[in-house]
Amino acid sequence: MDKLLEIVTNAAEIVTKAATLLCPDFEENTQTLQRKIELLKSRKVDVQADLQKAGKKRKREVEDWLINVENNITEFETLEQEIQCSRFYSRQKLAERVERMTKEVIELDDQSDFPGGLFLEVDESIGQLMLTPPHNGQAFLQNFNDIWSSLMDDNILSIGIYGMGGVGKTTLVMHAHDNLLNEPKFSGHVYWITVSQEFSIHKLQSDIAQALKLDFSCGSDEKKRAAQLFQTFQKMGSYVLILDDVWKQIDAEKIGIPPRRDGCKLVITSRSEEVCHRMGCQRIIKVNTLSKQEAWELFFKKLDRDELHPEVEEICKKMVKRCGGLPLALVTLAGSMRGVTDIHEWRDASEELKESCMGRADMENKVLPILLYSYVRLRDPKLQRCFLYCSLYPEDFSIEREELIENFISEELMDRRLSWRAENDQGHAILNQLERACLLERVWDEYYVKMHDLIRDMALGITKHNPRYMVKARLNLREIPDVQEWTEDLDKISLMKNSIEEISIGMSPNCPRLSTLILSENHLKSIPDCFFTQMRGLRTLNLSATSIQYLPHSISDLENLRTLLLRHCFSLKSVPTLEKLRLLTRLDLSYTKIEELPDGVESLTNLKVLDLVGTSLSMIPTGILHSLSLLQQLKLPIHRGVPIEDVLALKRLEDFCGSVNSVSDLNRLITFLQSMMPPSFYCIFLISKFDEQIIWETSRGKLVGFGKESLMGSSLGEGKILLPRDIEKLIFSRSGLSGSLADGFQMLNNASYVKKCNVWYEDEIECIIRLSSTEEQQSRGVPFQSLEELSLYELPNFIGLFMWEGKAAVAPLLPGIFTQLTDLVITDCDKMKKLIPWSLLQTLPNLQMLEVISCKEIEEIIGDEDDDGSPVINSSAEVTMPRLKILSLGNLPKLRSVCKGMMICDSIKNIIIMSCTNLKKVAPLDGQPSPPPSLKEIEVYAKEKEWWESLEWEHPNANNFLQPFVKFIPF
Structure with missing residues (x-):
């Protein structure tokens, strides 16, 4: 027996040595891949969040990227299991897979930049990267001209811009930044970094690396x-690096x-001229306050x-006059007085402002009292509570409105309402009031708000006393603050967006009053x-978004x-019992690895929000949900029927978000939802098998989806x-549709109200609508009268939007089809040769965006043929x-x-136009004596520059007048 044990031990050593000799860096490479996979997961979450918030049409390359990311994540999970049970003879192959996957993950991370954005059209109000606020008169223009001339002067390599807080330094430089993006000499290499008061070398290095899309390989x-x-x-060549809000000298x-x-x-940019000198700035520009006249004009404009x-x-x-020409103070003060008409209130306000500023000699110190006065002017405690809550987020951070409102509700900062919709409306009203008071500013349309850094300073000053906050958000902390900082009087703590990896064993802060702890x-x-x-x-x-493995x-x-x-x-697999947490109103376990509901969920009788989307729940026991009678929001994984x-x-x-197992259940659920107050949002799926693609569409909206084989067989025998x-969006994905999409719509009640429709992976779909006699069309009705967006993906038998029944001439389409x-x-869609018949183009009068990608057989976008195949349209x-x-046309050989x-x-x-090298002419650019009046950009692959220059033009000068609009995109 001892001899056998010795042989086994020796064999194990040989196996280990052999594995090490074959793949000496295997373990390290695997760990590197794991770290990159985690970073890719985070980037995926960010991209999906941006897609959900923006509500615009995403690019095809974005969806492809998401699919590739998910495939890599799934493959890595399989790889981990194989590594655990591998032997030396398979370790070499595994090492090769690790190396291949690492390259793929790095490429995916590089691709996540998405030049030109996630969407097919960038909102003009946003610009490319920054939303530049409107400027304030002649002083602004003079300052901007000084900055711009310095930027264009080849002899000036460093520029310092200084002035007191709130004077408009950042606004000026944002304006310069947006203009520099279009400056050919810098080729788009313009990088904005916010430094802020809480400065460290490590954090600044990380921020710059993020702007450069650089992954540190050196830890x-x-x-x-x-x-x-x-x-x-x-290696970069020419570039502009902007460091905003520098408080002290940076080496x-x-x-x-x-x-x-x-x-x-x-x-x-800095508040200190000395900092500009110490950093060796060749040109130093002071941003002055506004003149009396400009100050009055700005105040009066904001007073509305x-x-x-x-x-x-x-x-x-x-x-x-008390604002001293400071734009931020003027705007904030005017916002706080907007709507006041009573003379007594004006006199009282003036006296209150005078007292708050007394004893403050310098203008910098007078600003905060003015801002504080605007906070006091809110009067309503719930407005003040909600405003202070915003300071828990990092400096210079765009905060999602919906997230804020959800937190206002769960933190009970607002008045209670009977329904979630009423509370949500109240939240939007509060944010609008704070915006009107100029204590928050709106960014990225209606989706985000932001606090000016001085206003945030004022808010944090308030929260040093009552209520008492500790805010150390996005400061690149690697360790949790010492226990001495966790004082007994703290009400809220925010440590979000740091690099904290662990909490010391034995640490137990004494914070009996602490109501909110954010470690996300x-x-x-x-x-x-x-x-x-x-x-x-x-x-x-x-x-949220931590690497927590167990609670x-x-x-x-x-x-x-x-x-x-x-x-x-993503690493969380289980949650301890929740039985005692009977006051819990919101539980979010979405995108965790839990496979079973936590023990005690049935005891959460006060629960209003339960989110389980993206989990791997094996089942939802019957009766559990029945006990949660106060639920207002319920989001379930879609791979299991509810x-x-x-x-x-x-x-x-x-x-509601979730799946049902049958047409009968779907009809019952929809009847139930419509019988009460119409739901604010719903994502309902009729699905018999899990379909990974659909889960990306479970954003907030009003959506019904049909998954694998759900429209086949006996399920359709259950009636219409x-x-x-009020449905907004319809999704079909491997559902079993055949013939035309219009035929599928015939099975659906209220389909004529659908505004958006996605059709994915439907093997039997041939067209959108079959053209037949007028009588037959009338009998079928008008199926697409409200449709605004139509997306078709991977339909192998699709031949075009319209399909004739026979070769005989047919009556025109009924009025109303596709007009929206x-x-x-x-x-x-590889079988399609022509997309839109010329004779039916008038049915699409409002078409604003047309994208055709990777359709291998398509020859014409708009075309017609006679019975003998000859074209109807002439030149x-x-x-x-x-x-x-x-x-947008891409990969159409x-x-x-x-x-x-x-x-x-x-x-x-x-x-x-990319990878369409058989195209000889480019409509709608050809035949015109000048560019279309609204034309902004023509994008072409850089590697296809020769093809572009070989295009034929009716007008002899076309190539010349179009050249300024052409942008060559690297592959």
Whole structure:
């Protein structure tokens, strides 16, 4: 026996040595791949969040990227299992897979930049990267001209811009930044970094690397990181690096910023002229305050009044004088007084402002009292609570409105309402009031708000006393603050967006008053059990997007907890019992690895929000949901059908995402939802098998989806399928549709109200509508009268939008079909040769965006044929598309013509043509004596420049006048 044991031991050593000799770096390479996979997961989450928020048409390349990311994540999970049970003879193959996957993951990370954005049309109000606020008169223009002339002067390589807080330094430089993006000499290499008061070398290096899309290969060593940054800048050529809000001297060499070099510019903004001098700025520009006249004009504009009573005007002028020409103070003060008409209130306000500023000699110190006055002017405690809550987010951070409102509700900062919709409306009203008071500013349309750094300073100043906050958000902390900082009087703590990996064993802060703890977006893997034992008053715990693998059992004893957020904790597999958390109103376990509902969920009788989307739940036990009678929002994983009787018992449900198993269940659920107050949102799927693609469409909206084989066989024997009357979007994915999409719509009640439709992977679909006699069309009705967006993907038998029944001439389409269609996207439909018949083009009068990608057989976009196959359109015919703004054509190897006739599109803005090298002419650019008036850009692959220059043009000068619009995109 001993001899046998010795042989086995020796054999094991040989196996280990052999594996090491064959693949010496295998373990390290595997760990590197794992880290890159985690980063890719985070980037995927960010991209999906941006797609959900923006509500615009995403690019095909974005969807392809998401699919590739998910495939790599799945393959890596399989790879991990194989590694665990591998032997030396398979280790070499595994090492090769690790190497291949690492390259793929790096490529995917590089691709995540998405040049030109995620969407097919960038909102003009946003610009490319920054939303530049409107400027303030002559002073702004003078300052901007000084900055711009310095930027264009080849002899000036470093520029310092200084002035007091709130004077408009950042606004000026944002304006310069947006203009520099279009400056050919810098080729788009313009990088904006916000430094802020909480400065560290490590954090600044990380921020610069993120802007450069650079992945540090040297870990956390600051010297090695500096060397890597230095090399990246050196290889770049000309660039502009903007460091905004610099509070003290920065050693550029320690950061990795190269010394002065021709063609490269360093721009800093600071409140201190001395900082500009110490950083060796060659040109230093002071941003002055506004003149009396400009200050008055700005204040009056923001006050939004046509005229003022003479006495009120006199008071206003005194107030304006106290602002000292500082734009931020003027805007904020005017916002706080907007709508005030009573003279007594004006006089009282003037006196209050005067007292708040007394004893403050310098203008910098007078600003905060003015801002504080605007906070006091809110009067309403709930407005003040919600405003202060915004300071928990990092400096210079765009905060999602919906997320804020969800937190306002769960933190009980607002008045209680009977329904979620009413509370949501109240939240939007509060944010609008704070915007009107100029304490928040709106960014990215209606989706985000932001706090000016001075206003945030004022808010944090308030929260040093009552209520008491500790805010250390996005400061690149690697360790949790010392226990001495966790004082007994703290109300809220925010440590979000740091690099904290662990909490010391034995740490147990004494914070009996603490109501909110935010640890989201850290690398935290575990929490010691004693950590929460002295936080019995905790009401909100946010651990979202951490690497937490398990939760301490002490969470089970937080009986005052109202909100538990664990969203995107991808490593979390289980949660301790929740039986005692009977006051919990919001539980978010979405995108975790839990496979079973936590014990005690049935005891959460006060629960209003339950989110389980993206989990791997094996089942939802019957009766569990029935006990949660107060649920207003319920979001379930779509790979499992919901117990329909349990859902029908939820009389307060307003927001639902989940799957049902049959047409009967679908009809019952929709009838139930419509019988109450119409739901705010729903994503309902009739699905018999899990379909990964659909889950990406479970954004907030009003959506019904049909998954694998759900429209085949016996399920259709249950009668007509109901759709909600207010449905916005319809999805078909391997559902079993055949013939035409219009035939599928015939099975659906209320389908004529659908605004958006996606059709994916339907093997039997041949067209959208079959053309037949007028009588037959009338009998079928008008199926697409409300349709605005149509997306078709991978339909192998699809031949075109329209299909004739026989070769005989047919009557025209019934009025109303497709008249509302604005967006048409077609991808991977390889059987299609022509997309739109010329004779039926008039049925698409409102088409604004047309994208055709990777359709291998397509020859013409717009075309017709006689019975003998000869084309109907001749070169002199005119084709008009009056509202087309975007034409995107890619990877169409047989495409010969967009349209044989002359194509008139005066509204066209963007044309993207890539890998269509058989195309000889480009409508709607051909035959015109000048570019279309709205044209902004023509995108072509850089490698196809020779093809572009070989195009034929009717007008002899076409190539010349189009050249300024052409942008060659690297492959």
